[in-house]
Amino acid sequence: MTNIGPSIISGDLGVSPGSAVTGFAPGNVINGTQHVTDAVAAKAQLGVTAAYKDAFSRSPFTSVPVDLTGLSLGPGVYRGGSLGLSGTVTLDAYGNPDAVFVFQAASTLVTSTASVVSLIGDASACNVYWQIGSSATLGTASTFVGTVMALTSISAGTNATVQGRLLARKGAVTLDTNTISAPNCTSRSEAEPAVRAPAGRARQDPPRPEAARRRRAPGPAPARPALPCQPCPRRGRRLDPRDRQPFDHLVTDHCEQQPAAENLHRKHDGSAEPHSRPPALTGSNLLPTTAAGLAALALGGLLMRLGRRSTHATARTRAGRRPELQPR
Structure with a gap:
């Protein structure tokens, strides 16, 4: 591992096998540790080999030209024999942060000065892999993204920046005033598990808490609050306040303007029920109702006259007079 200038590596630096690490300082390793021929470095070397072989075997693939610029x-x-970049290549994940991009180069990867690998559509540097059959060279002031896994060596030009990792299996990694930052590769699925319904099935809501699933225990229904009995507003006047029954049907628009909560009266057990509404006077029942009312008036008048005659006869008998018999 060789460095020239004030390079910054954000993450771990490791060498295995071997122990040659030069240029730190002026190079600086932050947010990580140097592992030189230790167990961590040896395990990392095995991991690089496994990842390299996995990327090499990925298929099906799409053939691309040597220069990826403009794609x-x-x-x-x-896949390509040799891959190069002289301008900008765009990787679009189409809104899927777990989308994976794998580039297979049979021989070399060479990027030009100020070339750019651009990510859009929630694409992540954690999911971009470059499997290189020999060596990789990153141009001066270039902006590169992804994990480079080269069979032999990797060289980064002056002021080149890499968002990813530079992993050489059998050769050296050479830096020159570079910035290497390892991305945070915690996937969204691990950070925020998403509930996805299988194909053909509707998505189900998450289970409700135990308290929400608990049903009400069987038993009598809770008592309703007693509502005050308020008289309904009536339109019109009773013909005889001493005799309610015969003339209730003559009161029109009974409780039509009364709110539903007030149009109630209480029964003996304290529960509430709606007032009974008298039948409306329509053309079909107006004549019988009026005839019944007139008959009641006539019968009442006859009873009152007979009562007055009986009262006069009783008064005469008490005064010692014999009541005169009236001819029928």
Whole structure:
């Protein structure tokens, strides 16, 4: 591992096998540790080998030209003999942060000065892999993204920046005033598990808490609050306040303007029920109702006259007079 200038590596630096690490300082390792021929470095070397072979075997693939400049690529596997970049290549994840991009180069990878690998559509540097059959060279002031796994060596030009990792299996990694930052590779699915329904099935809501699923224990229904009995507003006047029954049907628009909560009266057990509404006077029942009322008036008048005659006869008998018999 060789460095020239004030390079900054954000993450771990490791060498295995071997122990040659030069240029730190002026190079600086932050947010990580140097592992030189230790168990961590040896395990990392095994991991690089496994990842390299996995990327090499990925298929199906899409063949791409030597220069990737101007291409806008979606998730997938892309293969070429030698890969190069003289301008900008765009990797579009189409809104899927877990989308994976794998590039397979049979020989070399060479990027030019100020070349750019651009990520859009929630694409992540954690999911971009470059499997290189020999060596990789990153141009001066270039902006590169992804994990480079080279069979032999990797060289980064002056002021080149890498958002990812530089992993050489059998050769050296050479830096020159570079910035290497390892991305945070915690996937969204691990950070925020998403509930996805299987194909053909509707998504189900998460289970409700135990308290929400608890049903009400069987038993009598809770008592309703007693509502005050208020008289309904009536339109019109009773013909005879001493005799309610015969003339209730002559009161029109009974409780039509009364709110539903007030149009109630209490029974003997304290519960509330609606007032009974008298039948409306329509053309079909107006004549019988009026005839019944007139008959009641006539019968009442006859009873009152007979009562007055009986009262006069009783008064005469008490005065010692014999009541005169009236001819029928």
